Amino acid sequence: DQQVKQNSPSLSVQEGRISILNCDYTNSMFDYFLWYKKYPAEGPTFLISISSIKDKNEDGRFTVFLNKSAKHLSLHIVPSQPGDSAVYFCAAIRDTDKLIFGTGTRLQVFP
């Protein structure tokens, strides 16, 4: 039972354009959401997070939007850079429970 889903396994975007990565969840009890970025041969690194009491959080080129009624969150990267090419995982958690990850989306930013 995949509680956190990333339905697009891959995304290709031109440098300078916007990258939008999507994530859906099924458990309405999740109250905190995080995005991680993973390069090959490295562990995931934290990117940005959002609490369920907010609908938007911004950090430089990265913005996460949360739509609780649709149980959907998205990560916007503007402008996209070649160094953003990586696998992006969304994750959700409730209280101090375990962190549930999505299956990941591979982003490729081309010149």
Place this chain on the structure above:
Amino acid sequence: KAGVTQTPRYLIKTRGQQVTLSCSPISGHRSVSWYQQTPGQGLQFLFEYFSETQRNKGNFPGRFSGRQFSNSRSEMNVSTLELGDSALYLCASSSSGPRQETQYFGPGTRLLVL
């Protein structure tokens, strides 16, 4: 500050064998979580240890076990290995738990079961 280290980085085993993976967290971190990453499944939570106690457990069979020592170092053991156990095993440490943004991942141990 040194990062999270995992040993070994690569491992090849055969079916039926057992394996022990090690994770050394960042100094001062008391929470260590373990994840299995496989293609198509993403990162799946195995368990979390905090101050030598298992605090949370994922939906994995009993062949997967772990422990944490008083210095917060953690080990994960898989007994009676199966082909499907081939994966990247990641550990992550934080000061108080996975909810923290400051959860740092190690580079992982890639296990291949033949």
